[in-house]
Amino acid sequence: MFKQYKEAIESSNIVSKTDINGIITFVNDEFCKISGYSREELIGQNHNIVRHPDVPASNFKRLWDTILQKKIFKSTVMNRAKDGSTFYVNTTIIPILDENGEIEEFIAIRYDVTKEVKLKTALEKKERELEALNRTLEKRVALQTQKLYELNKHLEERVREEVQKNEEKQKMLFWQSRFASLGQMMANIAHQWRQPLTELTLALFNLKRASKKRDDEQVEAIYTEAKFMIQNMSQTIEDFINFFRPDKPKEAFEIAKSLEESLQILHKALEKEHIHIEKSVDTSLRSVGVSNELSQVIINLLQNAKDAFSDKKVGKKIVKIAISREGEFAKIVIADNAGGIEESVMERIFEPYFTTKHTAKGTGLGLFMSKMIIERGLSGSIEVHNCGEGACFVIKIPLVEETADVV
Secondary structure, three states, X not given: OHHHHHHHHHHHOEEEEEOOOOEEEEEOHHHHHHHOOOHHHHOOOXXXXXXXXXXXXXXXXXXXXXXXXXXXXXXEEEEEOOOOXXXXXXXXXXXXXXXXXXXXXXXXXXXXXXXXXXXXXXXXXXXXXXXXXXXXXXXXXXHHHHHHHHHHHHHHHHHHHHOOOOHXXXXXXXXXXXXXXOHXXXXXXXXXXXXXXXXXXXXXXXXXXXXXXXXXXXXXXHHHHHHHHHXXXXXXXXXXXXXXXXXXXXXXXXXXHHXXXXXXXXXXXXXXXXXXXXXXXXXXXXXXXXXXXXXXXXXXXXXXXXXXXXXXXXXXXXXXXXXXXXXXXXXXXEEEOOOOOOOXXXXXXXXXXXXXXXXXXXXXXXXXXXXXXXXXXXXXXXXXXXXXXXXXXXEEEEOOOOOOOEO
């Protein structure tokens, strides 16, 4: 039976033995396989043959201090294979004592965690990139806000000087002043942008859990989703910053594609809250504008529905999304069963800074920006009413001919 135990351990783990001076006396096949050395090349060599030069000497001092005190040493160790590649192993080194209680040899049992360590390193890199992006965003928003604030003050002074000269000039300066004042909203928009970070945090948590289970397929799927999420978050910021630039390009795009991008970003959040999406989509419909702007509107409406569900007890949470043709327009209907909107506030929900949520959940800019995107960016309209058991948003945007280029 001892032989069977020994074979079971050696076949599923990376095993080596050394004498008290660290000279290798035994290695199993798994050790040879991961290190790239043959058994003949290893036996009789010092175990530092696989030591990685980047590992501090203090690590090995701590190792020897531990095992020479007849204690078990455990750690994740970075090693170097014969071909120069790096591998990581979770290592347990056990001193073997003779009948007199003196150390006779050391046995080390390891298992390969190279994929997990590299995945963790990649995740940490992505987290640093995300933090850098966030810091850069805050600086850019602060700088742009200050510039627009100064421009706003300057325009107000000019309005007072020119108001009696020409009515048309007064209107032009008035709209320029309003344009400048939107810069003050950008700081709040930056805070609202943080909401998707919650979804990314959840994805990273699931990624960590999948890596511990060594589920490579799930790790790849979650990593791809997280990378897509980061790219869309970055693009969303650019869309907000560029939104009021008169020279930004508008192109033909597939409306169904904008919807799918929105659902991809919110997939995990909707799944976590057990929100079921029912779709009825005409995939042939196209419009002209910036597709990410429509995605931003859909994301905001779905987030609002998610927040409404969290405030109310609903048995089966459902959001119905329909995209259909209505004459020369595409009609997008997003309806939930979260209880609807109070009639007393229905007319105010598109006003800037108006919100029925707790301040921790929003600034009241989401629906205001959505309305501006639909009306100014896509030359359409957005309305809301209560229907059935919840709120129903109806968006209408002009269709484009099939011969137009699609992005």
